[in-house]
Amino acid sequence: MMQLKKGKLLLVSFMLFSLFFGAGNLIFPPFLGQNAGEQMPLALLGFLITAVVLPVMGVVVVAKYNGLDRLAGKVSPKFAMVFTVLIYVSIGPGLGIPRAASVPFEMAIAPYLPEGASFSMFMLLYSLVFFLIAGWLALTPNKLVDRIGKVLTPSLLTLLTLLFVSFLFAGETKVAPPQPAYQSGALVTGFLEGYNTMDAIAALNFGLVIATTLRTLQVKEKKDVMRYTIRAGVIAGTILSLIYGMLSFMGMQSSAVYELQDNGAWTLRCIVHQIFGEPGAVLLAVIFTLACLTTCVGLITSISQYFATLLPKVSYRKLALGITAFSFLVCNQGLNTILSISVPVLNAVYPVAIVLIVMGLAGKYLEGNTLVFPLTAAAVAVVSVVYALEQLKVPLGVVSDMFHLLPFYSYGMGWVTVAVAAVLVSLLVQKWMQAVKNRTEEPSV
Incomplete structure (x- = not known):
């Protein structure tokens, strides 16, 4: 049994945390805290289920199947190809990567630009430096654990801790009553907010990265890879939970201090400015x-x-450079258009990703059932595609009316009931087919 040193495991865990923790993860928790007010603890609990537990499960199940394509292959080979490409393109150069540069600029730099400054020029310069660094780091994936785990993650955690401790001692605090959505359903609303982080899809990307990283650390056996993937996931999930708790706490404590805005970036800017003044813009x-x-x-x-x-x-090198260059162009020449297309695509594939993760983890209980993966994935995909088309304002008439009868459909969660029903149907059909098979195989008297 391969033994990975605790220091190396911690570095892998740090890397996994940083892979998950992007701009949206900074914005959602303080926004949740500000909206939930006194109901923040309950809302945070729901948030952690979908923003931490589910993504960690995703990393583990992708490592278990040695890739998203093999997990999706449980449905069918053609589905695996289409679904995997959609996942990688939509959360990659089509959405996630360009947004990774545009969001920090728009949220933390653009508000502090001098009056009359050229937004597009500053955006071009910022994104150029950003993608040059990102592309350079991505060219040597075998060094990610050292560069991210030893340098970038500790730096990020140090700055976040500094902000939180400073808020405890110098932050202006006053807690407001919860907003209507949180007054009677804080747990459910928090659950849905965590769903919006889209980290479960990111987990389908990062599961293979973690498994590959462990193999570069001489963890070769499948059972050892799984064991350390689970441990890294638990550690990374714990760190994520602590950071989300800190950010949500700051949002809650300042909920009656600052005016409620559209996202948590405003809350963070106000807190940082109140504590550190103008130099706080650099920290943010x-x-x-x-x-x-x-x-x-x-x-x-x-x-x-x-x-x-x-x-x-x-080659990997050419692909990494090409994806980086394309993402740079998208970031500066039409991100809004890409977002308008990619977000509905994510709405269509995200629920399917969730059911694949859950069924993948429950694999041993579903062994022998050849229907459960294809039937459940197909049923959920239909509901998700209809919901995505509605988000694109495509008129569907009576079809749309029928789907709106599903519980929680208006929240984008109508697929849940359908998924449960599909699993039950597949189990019943499989049982019936087995009974028929047994009868036909019985020897005649």
Whole structure:
């Protein structure tokens, strides 16, 4: 049995944390805290289920199946190809990677630009430096654990801890009553907010990165890879939970101090400015940039690794550079258009990703059932695609009316009931088919 040193395991865990922790992860928790007010603890509990537990499960199940394509292959080979490409493109160069540069700039740098400054010029310069660093880091995936685990993650955690401790001693605090959505359903609302982080899809990318990283550390046996993947996931999930708790606490404690805005970036800016004054803008910019840089590097690495296996004639290096360059162009020339297309695509594939993760982890209980993966994935995909088309304002008439009868459909969660029903149907059909088979095989008297 291979024994990985505790220091190395901690570095891998740090890397996994940083791969998950991007700009959205900074924005959602303080926004949740400000909206939930006194109900923050209950809302945070729901948030942690979908923003921490589910992504960690995703990393583990992808490592278990040795890749998203093999997990999706439980449905069918063609589905695996289409679904995997959609996942990697939509959360990669089509959305996640360009956004990793645009969000920190727009949230933490643009508000502090001098009056009359050229937004596009500063955005160009910022994103150029950002992607040059990200591309350089992604070119050597075998060094990620050292560069991210030893340098970037500790720096990010130090800055976040500094902000939290400073808030405890110098922050202006006053807690407001919860907003309507949190008054009677804080747990459910928090659960849905965590769903919006999209980290379960990111987990389908990063699971293979962690497994590959462990193998570079001489963890070769499948059972050892799984064992250390689970341990790294638990440690990374614990760190994520602590950071989310800190950010949500600051949002709750300042919920009656600052005016409620559209996202948590405003709350963070107000807190940082109140504690550190104008120099606080630098702290906020560094925090946002570090958080997004590590996520961006992880996405470039995982997507390049996948397409290198899909396109063996194209080297990993060329793919990493090409994805970085394309993401740079998208970031500066039409991110809003890409977002308007990619977000509905994510709405369509995200629920399918969730059911694949859950069924993948429950594999031993579903062994022998050849229907459960394809039937459940197909049923959930239909509901998700209809919901995504509605988000694109595509008129569906009576079809739309029918789907709105599903529980929680308006929240984007109508697929849950359908998934449960599909699993039950598959189990019943499989049992009936087995009974028929047994009768036909009985010897005649």
